[in-house]
Amino acid sequence: MNQRKVYNVAGKNARRVDGIEKVTGKALYTGDLQLPGMAYAKILRSPLAHARLMKVDASRAKGMSGVIATLTRDDIKDLNYKYGATYKDQSIVAVDKVRYVGDPVAAVLAESPAIAEQALDLIEVEYDELPKVTNIEEATAPGAIQVHPGDIARAELRGSVYDAPERFSGTNICYYLGFSRGDVAKGFAEADHVFEDTFRFQKVQHCSLEAHVNIAHYDGDKLTVWASCQDPFTLRDHLAGIFRLPLSRVRVIVPWVGGAYGGKLYVKAEPIAAALSWRTRRPVKLALSVSESFKTITRHPARVTVKTGVNKDGKLVARECQVYMNTGAYADAGPRVAQKAGYRALGPYKIPYAKVEAHGVYTNTVPAGAFRGFGALQVTWAYESQMDMIAARLGLDPLEFRLKNLLKKGDLYTAGDTPVDCDLNEGLLKVADAIKWRQKPSKPNRAKGISCCIKDAGGTYKVAGATVKMSSDGSVVLLTGTVELGQGPRTALTQVVAEELAMKLDQIAVAQLDTDVTPYDISTSASSSMVVMGTAVLRAAQDAKKQLLQCAAKVMKKKLDNLRLKDGKVVAKGGEGISYSKVIVDFFGSKAGEVIGKGLYKDKRSKKAILGSTTTFWEVGWGAVEVEVDTETGVIRLLNYVSAADAGKAINPEQCIGQDEGAVMFGIGHTLMEEMVYEDGQLLNPNYVDYRVPTFKDLPDHLHTILIENRNGPGPYGSKGLGEGGLLPVASAVANAVARAVGVRIQDLPLTPVKVWQAIQAKQRTA
Numbered sequence: 001m002n003q004r005k006v007y008n009v010a011g012k013n014a015r016r017v018d019g020i021e022k023v024t025g026k027a028l029y030t031g032d033l034q035l036p037g038m039a040y041a042k043i044l045r046s047p048l049a050h051a052r053l054m055k056v057d058a059s060r061a062k063g064m065s066g067v068i069a070t071l072t073r074d075d076i077k078d079l080n081y082k083y084g085a086t087y088k089d090q091s092i093v094a095v096d097k098v099r100y101v102g103d104p105v106a107a108v109l110a111e112s113p114a115i116a117e118q119a120l121d122l123i124e125v126e127y128d129e130l131p132k133v134t135n136i137e138e139a140t141a142p143g144a145i146q147v148h149p150g151d152i153a154r155a156e157l158r159g160s161v162y163d164a165p166e167r168f169s170g171t172n173i174c175y176y177l178g179f180s181r182g183d184v185a186k187g188f189a190e191a192d193h194v195f196e197d198t199f200r201f202q203k204v205q206h207c208s209l210e211a212h213v214n215i216a217h218y219d220g221d222k223l224t225v226w227a228s229c230q231d232p233f234t235l236r237d238h239l240a241g242i243f244r245l246p247l248s249r250v251r252v253i254v255p256w257v258g259g260a261y262g263g264k265l266y267v268k269a270e271p272i273a274a275a276l277s278w279r280t281r282r283p284v285k286l287a288l289s290v291s292e293s294f295k296t297i298t299r300h301p302a303r304v305t306v307k308t309g310v311n312k313d314g315k316l317v318a319r320e321c322q323v324y325m326n327t328g329a330y331a332d333a334g335p336r337v338a339q340k341a342g343y344r345a346l347g348p349y350k351i352p353y354a355k356v357e358a359h360g361v362y363t364n365t366v367p368a369g370a371f372r373g374f375g376a377l378q379v380t381w382a383y384e385s386q387m388d389m390i391a392a393r394l395g396l397d398p399l400e401f402r403l404k405n406l407l408k409k410g411d412l413y414t415a416g417d418t419p420v421d422c423d424l425n426e427g428l429l430k431v432a433d434a435i436k437w438r439q440k441p442s443k444p445n446r447a448k449g450i451s452c453c454i455k456d457a458g459g460t461y462k463v464a465g466a467t468v469k470m471s472s473d474g475s476v477v478l479l480t481g482t483v484e485l486g487q488g489p490r491t492a493l494t495q496v497v498a499e500e501l502a503m504k505l506d507q508i509a510v511a512q513l514d515t516d517v518t519p520y521d522i523s524t525s526a527s528s529s530m531v532v533m534g535t536a537v538l539r540a541a542q543d544a545k546k547q548l549l550q551c552a553a554k555v556m557k558k559k560l561d562n563l564r565l566k567d568g569k570v571v572a573k574g575g576e577g578i579s580y581s582k583v584i585v586d587f588f589g590s591k592a593g594e595v596i597g598k599g600l601y602k603d604k605r606s607k608k609a610i611l612g613s614t615t616t617f618w619e620v621g622w623g624a625v626e627v628e629v630d631t632e633t634g635v636i637r638l639l640n641y642v643s644a645a646d647a648g649k650a651i652n653p654e655q656c657i658g659q660d661e662g663a664v665m666f667g668i669g670h671t672l673m674e675e676m677v678y679e680d681g682q683l684l685n686p687n688y689v690d691y692r693v694p695t696f697k698d699l700p701d702h703l704h705t706i707l708i709e710n711r712n713g714p715g716p717y718g719s720k721g722l723g724e725g726g727l728l729p730v731a732s733a734v735a736n737a738v739a740r741a742v743g744v745r746i747q748d749l750p751l752t753p754v755k756v757w758q759a760i761q762a763k764q765r766t767a
Contacts, residue, residue: 007717008499008502010495010496011649011651011653012652012653013652014491014505014652015491015505016488016490016491016655017490017491017494018484021256022256028255029255029256029258030213030227030228030255030257031213031228031287032255033285035283036283037282037283038282038283038284039068039109039111039276039280039283040110040113040116040284040285040287041107041109041276041285042107042108042113042116042117042120043106043107043120043269043286044104044105044107044120044125045101045102045103045104045105045295046094046098046100046101046103046104046105048129048681049098049100049101049132049134049365049680049681049682050097050099050100050129050131050132050145050147050364050681051097051127051128051130052097052127052130053073053094053095053096053097053105053125053126053127054126054127054128055124055126056074056106056123056124058070058071058108058122058124061108061119061122061123064115064118064119064122065115066112066115067108067110068110068111068282069279069280070106070108070109070119070123071093071106071107071108071109071276071279072106073091073094076092076093076095076275079092079242079243079244079278080241080242080243081095081242083241083242083267084330084331084332085266085332085333085336085369086175086331086332086333086334086336087174087331089330089331090267090330092242092271092272092275093106099148099329099330100328100329101295101366101681101682101683102292102294102295102366104269104272106120106123106125107275107276108123109280109282130145132364133147133362133364134678135301135326135678136301136302136303136361137303139362139363140359144172146170146362147172147362148172148362172361172362172363173359173360174327174331174334174335174360174362175327175331175338175359175360176360177338177339177342177343177356177357177358178355179342179343179355179356179414180355180356181351181352181353181354181414181415182353182354184318184319184320184354186353187317187318187354188307188309188317188318188320188353190317190318191310191317192310192311192312193311193390193393194308194309194318195308195389195393196308197305197382197385197386197389197747198303198304198305199303199381199385200302200303200304200747201304201378201382201670202670202675202676202748202749202750203299203300203301203365203366203675203676203678204371204669204675205298205674205676205691206259206260206261206262206293206297206299206372207259207691207693208259208263208293209259211289211290211292211293212228212263212264212287212288212292212293213285213286213288214226214273215227215273215283215284215285216274216276216286217277217283217284218243218274218277219281220281223239223243223249223250223277223278224253225239225251225252225270225273226253226255227252227270228257228258228260228264229257229260229264229268229270230257230262230264230265230523230524231265231266231524231525232253232483233252233481233515233521233522233523234265234522235252235266235267235270236250236251238266238267238271239252239267239271242275243274250515251514251515252514254483254512254513255512256484257483257484257485259485260483260524261372261666262370262371262372262374262525264485265333265523266332266333266369266370272286273285290686290687291687294676294683294691295683296366296367297332297367297369298328298366298676299368299371299377300325300327300334300337300338300368300371300375301326301368302325302326302341302378302379303323304321304323304345304379304382305321305382306382307319307320308386308390309353310390314391314396314400315405316349316351316405317353318351318352318354319347319349319353319355319383320354320356321342321346321355321356321357321358321382321383322357323338323359323379324361325358325359325360325375326368327360327363327368327369328362328363328366329363329366329367330367331360332367332369333370334360334369335360336374337369337370337371337374337375338359338375339375339611340374340455340456341375342356342357342358342375342379343356343358343414343456343610344375344379344380344454344455344456345358345382345383347383347384347387347453347454348406348407348424348452348453349402349405349406350406350407350408350411365678365681365683366676372666372723372724374525376453376455376728377728377731380455380621380732381731381732381749384453384732384733384736385731385732385735385745385747387402387732388449388735388739389739392739398449398736399428399450402450403425403429406452407420409423409424413615413618414609414610416608416609416614417456417609417611417614417615418614418617420618421617421618421712421720422646422708422710422712426708427452427620427644427706428450430622431450431623431642431643431644432450434624434642434704435448435450435625435626435640435642436448441626441741443628445628445630445631445742446627446639447627447737447738447740448625448737448740449624449625449732449733449734449735449738449739450623450625450729450733450736451623451729451733451736452620452621452622452623453620453621453728453729453732454618454619454620455618455620455621455724456611456615456616456618457526457527457528457531457616457720457721457724458526458528458531458532459528459532459603459616460612460613461522461603461605461612462526462601462616463521463522463600463601463602463603464481464482464520464521464600464601465520465521465536465600466479466493466539466598467479467519467598468497468540468541468543468544468596468598468599469594470501470544470548470580470584470594470595470596470597471584471594472581472584472585472588472590472593473581474503474579474581474584475507475508476501476503476507476508476544477511478493478494478508478509478510479510479511479517479518479519480493480510480513480519480533480536480537481513481518481519481521481524482521482524482529485524487529487723488655488658489524489529489530489533490510491655492534492651493533493537494510495652496537496538496541496651496716497537497541499716500538500542500544500545501544501545501565502565502566502568503567503568503580507568519536526721527722527723527724527725528616528721530651530715530716530719530720530722531616531714531715531719531720531721532601532616533601534715535714535715535716536600536601537716538599538715538716539599539601540598540599541597541599542597542599543597544595544596547595547597548570548580549563551583551584551587552570552583552587554587555578555583556572556583558572568580570583616714617713617715618646619720619724619725620645620646620725621645621663621724621725621727621728622643622644623641623642623643623644623664623726623730623733624642625639625642625730625733626638626639626640626641626737627639628741629738629741629756629760632757633757634752634754634757634758634760635756636672636734636738636753636756638700638701638734639700639701640700640701640703640704641664641700641704641730641733642704642705642706643663643664643706644705645660645705645707645708645722646708646710646712646722646725647707647708647709647713647719647720648709648710648713648718649709649711649713649715649717649720650707651716651717656705657705657707659722659723659726660705660707660725661726662723663723663724663725664703664705664726665694665699667726667727667728668694668698668699668700670731671749671750671751672694672698672750672751673693673694673698673750673752674692674693675750676691705726731749731751735751742760744756744760744762744763746759
């Protein structure tokens with residue numbers, strides 16, 4: 001780790017390198033691209049939640065003027081048509097059954113989107129409707145209809161003696177993680193008080209400004225895909241498998257991406273466009289509507305039961321967590337999300353005895369997958385709500401109760417994992433002081449709430465590479481597999497290169513992400529860009545720097561140890577120095593030369609760690625809020641919200657604050673209003689008219705982020721990742737404040753005015 005205290009570029013606000021293109025409208029997104037001969041695809045989707053496919057006949061659609069091709073189950077038999085992020089349980093279009101409303105049944109390729117849309121009506125489909133399960137309770141009931149008959153749960157049994165996974169055979173449990181610490185029954189016996197509470201988290205949508213869109217072109221030799229995605233290399237690997245092509249004959253290019261938040265990880269609609277191009281040799285654009293994106297991927301609804309044993313002095317003794325995650329009709333990333341939810345369920349506290357069981361559950365609803373926070377939101381909502389409930393039951397101050405039990409820096413979250421790398425007390429006290437925790441509310445029905453959450457961050461089994469190319473004029477091109485989703489990695493990573501090479505930002509360009517030329521990166525996810533890719537970029541810049549100095553030593557006839565980089569020049573002690581351009585030109589003898597630095601990051605696997613790999617860094621979210629509740633309407637007004645983010649070292653402080661504030665706004669959405677509503681298997685609000693998202697009027701009157709910089713991270717200059725931690729405390733902090741303000745405790749999100757008003761009325765009737 002570089003221990004310099006003075007930074008020229010890193011650690012300072014810098015104008016976003018993609019800012020001008022985006023605000024002027026010059027930035028090209030996938031939907032903006034036009035290729036010669038391009039045709040347009042539309043998808044026919046199932047109107048039923050669960051049914052056998054008795055007939056799919058696209059002959060009439062094929063005969064329609066302007067229709068180029070159709071795609072049904074009969075057209076994919078020669079392909080390796082099953083795929084999935086974790087299990088191959090999904091097919092390009094439905095083959096035997098449909099499993100949710102919106103499941104792709106067929107597709108049409110036409111000369112225009114309008115013609116393709118009209119042709120969908122000509123496809124004849126006969127369904128044999130089957131019983132359905134649309135929530136966790138239905139799916140886990142004895143004798144429930146199976147979404148995927150014959151499948152046995154996949155299991156991760158680490159450090160436990162639980163029953164074999166065969167107990168899930170014939171059920172809708174598609175994933176199970178169990179782990180424990182000590183004899184939890186003994187822990188509960190030793191506790192003075194035992195509390196058990198259940199919390200529910202609803203199904204919500206990613207709501208990216210840009211819906212899912214891709215263009216595919218198979219020219220008979222190579223499949224090229226332009227995709228709005230977060231993991232182009234993983235997508236390339238899946239497509240190569242489906243079409244039985246070597247990786248060298250599949251190319252994925254990522255233009256600008258209009259938001260993702262996990263919803264554009266892994267395979268989505270790309271195989272449909274690719275299959276149509278495979279059949280026709282035409283470029284195919286498949287742009288989903290907002291409604292279709294709602295029917296493509298969601299966040300996991302969850303039911304979390306937390307049982308906690310505590311002594312009369314307020315010390316936690318034991319905790320047992322039962323986590324059920326509704327992964328929808330297909331697994332997608334669900335098993336990994338369930339795994340992470342289970343692992344994160346204990347919270348940031350010292351608990352001698354613990355037991356966790358997490359389950360992924362198939363249902364006949366839209367598949368649930370990766371979403372900003374990756375399983376942490378569901379469990380942090382539960383354990384931090386219960387912490388306040390326990391404090392109230394024991395007559396303890398919620399802040400003091402937490403401070404008494406928080407893990408210390410250097411403590412182990414679980415055996416075999418990375419020790420906690422930050423001072424949890426520091427952040428909690430900072431937000432408490434900022435919200436003036438000990439100051440009583442000035443008006444009735446006002447109160448403050450607090451929350452402290454932790455998640456393992458940086459991903460598991462991450463691999464990333466970067467290349468820094470310095471041309472003969474001294475300018476640099478950075479090749480990085482991190483996708484710019486709007487979170488600002490191009491700017492921050494460029495700052496790392498500029499810092500190492502002692503040059504100006506405007507001399508550094510970032511190449512377009514293209515799997516044919518960009519070094520490998522497994523995905524842009526898990527708050528990993530600054531640490532994982534940042535480390536690869538730092539190493540690549542350091543490699544380029546080393547080569548540049550070696551060249552300079554020969555050109556300048558100086559000792560290597562006497563040379564350093566400063567303001568775009570190689571400087572010797574007591575000398576003026578020469579430009580990078582002169583070094584390269586003189587060394588190579590012409591302008592044809594260049595310096596190429598390479599860097600690699602790779603996670604370390606560990607058999608001792610529950611997840612199979614140690615945590616890269618710990619991401620913490622501290623939040624404190626003051627609310628006012630209108631008892632006549634149930635409306636919650638956010639007066640003040642304070643968030644603290646452990647940045648380690650903020651490479652671009654302004655971007656870090658923006659990411660954290662955006663995370664809080666995301667949290668406000670699922671806390672107060674967002675929910676995908678189902679009735680009899682039908683999604684009732686798959687659009688932005690009926691599905692509410694927060695607007696500026698829903699912002700807190702005052703919103704403030706505190707950046708904590710202790711240089712305790714493993715990334716460049718002590719940096720850590722952030723962007724997800726800010727979401728974690730919002731729901732529980734608000735619910736805790738509402739309970740303190742009006743005395744009603746709501747355990748099912750969202751905290752809508754109707755729900756709050758009904759709880760207040762029920763309380764008044766029993767008073």
